[in-house]
Amino acid sequence: MQRPADVDHVDEADVLRIQSELGLLFRRARSHARRAAEEIHPGLTQPAYVVLARVVEHGSTRASELVELFGIDKAAVSRQVTTLEQLGLVERTDDPADRRAQVIAATAEGRRRYRRxxxxxxxxxxxxxxxxxxxxxxxxxxxxxxxxxxxxxxxxR
Structure with a gap:
């Protein structure tokens, strides 16, 4: 792995402060996502909420794109999508461009609850x-x- 030549100008104290602040931000973001998921539906998990957010904000997508985007395995994405589908928040349809693939889209109810x-x-x-x-x-x-x-x-990397 090649290290950029200009990283030495960043002060160690600044790096530690940023690392600490990011840790706090990430913890708060996870907490927010859990609360938002519960607000949408009591049975909605935080990981499924993240998938719903992506589908609502960016439109329908293939499961394989979610796998790549989130860096998780296909089975994990499938579980989240199944949860969302069972709750009536998304629907899967065959991809017209590739019958082997499925497209995941938010339902009107999923969009309404997420937007609220x-x-x-x-x-x-x-x-x-x-x-x-x-x-x-x-x-x-x-x-x-x-x-x-x-x-x-x-x-x-």
């Missing part, structure tokens, strides 16, 4: 960011996007 939960979460986030300057909020979004892009490139 998402709208509530956005209101809470807006309230939290309401004490920030508009520039700080834009900067956070930009920097998180930049970090996610860089982090995505390193997760395959």
């Amino acid at each position: 939960s998402s709208d509530r979460a956005q209101r809470v986030l807006r309230e939290q960011l309401g004490q920030w300057s508009p520039q700080d909020a834009r900067d956070l979004g930009r920097l998180l996007g930049r970090f996610n892009e860089a982090f995505g490139r390193t997760t395959d």
Whole structure:
């Protein structure tokens, strides 16, 4: 693995602070996802919620794309989709381009429940960011996007 030459300019204390803050953010995000899942349906698990969110926000998709996106095995995706299907939140149909594959799409009820939960979460986030300057909020979004892009490139190593 080749290490970029310019990593030495990053201060160790900054790295430790960022690592600590990310850990806290990830724990809070998992907690939020659990609550949002329960809000959508008491039987909905956090992993299934994440699949539902992806399908609602980005449209119908193949199970194989979810496997690649989330980096989990096909059986795990299948279990989550089965849960969502049993709850009436998604439906599977044969892919017209490849009869061996299935396309997963949110049902109208799945979209409605997810959007209601998402709208509530956005209101809470807006309230939290309401004490920030508009520039700080834009900067956070930009920097998180930049970090996610860089982090995505390193997760395959």
